[in-house]
Amino acid sequence: MRIDILTMFPELVAPWLDASLIGKARRGGRLDLRVHDLRAGADDPHRSLDDAPFGGGAGMVLAPEPVFRAVEQAAPARPLLLLSPSGRPFTQRWAEDLAAGGSLGLLCARYEGVDQRIADHLVDGEVSLGDFVLAGGEVAALAVVEAVCRLVPGVMGNEASAREESFAEGLLEYPHYTRPAEFRGWAVPEVLRSGDHGRVDRWRRAQALVRTARRRPDLLAARGGLSDADRALLAEFGMLGELDGTGPVVAPGEDPLS
Template sequence: MKTLRRSSEACMRIDVLTIFPEMIREFGAHSLIGRAAQQSLLDLRVHDLREATEDVHRTVDDSPFGGGAGMVLKAGPIFDTVEREQPPRPLFLLGPGGRKLDQACAQELVACGGFSLLCGRYEGIDNRVREHLVDDELSIGDFVLSGGEVAAMVVLEAVGRLIPGVMGNADSAQEESFSAGLLEHPQYTRPADFRELAVPAVLLSGDHARVERWRKAQSLWKTQQVRPDLIELRGGLSAEDRALMKEFKSEVENLPRWQSPDTA
């Protein structure tokens, strides 16, 4: 991904270009994204590519040169929409060829202060858009979708919750899964005993420092078990990590769904 520069505007603006604007607008009206818009923390603008067409059928696609199955999104409506609306840059084409969205990528996006998403559809998009209009590509994973709208919603959710002031608890976004490169620790709420299943005693102890150590240990154990690739990305387990895991090893071994990795 290219270097992102932060916009000078306090309210983050995100534009989405699509042929299904109601999908994005409906999503943007609810939950965290809707609350961010109501609080003037996020300016979500959705542009219907069909509004840039001139024929009675509002045609945005055509058959590919050289033959082949499916239809291709035309360059004209996309170029015209960008030139008319001047969406914030960078402009990302959503597709499998781009950088894969992860927590670090989401943090980079929110830091830039504003950006735009172009949703593909059908068999593909006229390559002149990719070569001469968009700044980069962004992917949400190695699988096939019918269009970029669902991917746009994923990006909006991942970035929107990181906008300062959006989350109810200012620390929540930073403490969640992946923010520290680890899966989140287990969560419990009342009652403390449910069908003879008790909450770990440490959470009821009132010892906040020990609770934090327990949570970190649980995150390490869980990540090591189900996402060892994330541990590798952190450079492996540090001596401090191993000591923390050893401190709470007996408690983890009593959890039937997890197998304790060797911390020797």
């Protein structure tokens, strides 16, 4: 997997890429991560990248000449995506597609954004982390890098983790517990200590359904709602009535399927 990141601040990005699982995979040759300084495309003594916007207005805009020059010099992997709040929302499915593609470039904007000709004629698309604005694209680029790279075979220690986590099947992930079995009066659900792996799997699936229905009903709707099998599973753990609005309300923080 090759990923190129083009940024005004390579010193912010480079150390992060050498840490944790990403850094280990990079040193092991599974990931080819390259950081390029956009200022390499500047041709004035101040290495300027920005200029005032035509028509007036607040802030500065990344100019096309130095950015085009920097990208053409770096020859980054494609598709080259611009980090932008007006871009296509980033999703787990998109991360999977990018990981499968084997290469990716990320262009980090700053200030008020980029000259529109960069978006129209230099990059292959725009990506957004959500409906909020950052000072620049570096944090967003690193989020994309981690989401994509952890799906590359051999990067994560346990490949099953990527299959079972949130959004892998359009559902939020089930809750996790570890030792001790009881902490300050709060016990780990009995089912997780039962040794019945089939029941544990069903419980986790039911938890994922309940959590998604409560916190992200839009995700459940996108899956077509609850299937007959889902309803049977929730009924097994006494949760179907609650989701249908006929059962007890579970207080925040309480485990609904324990």
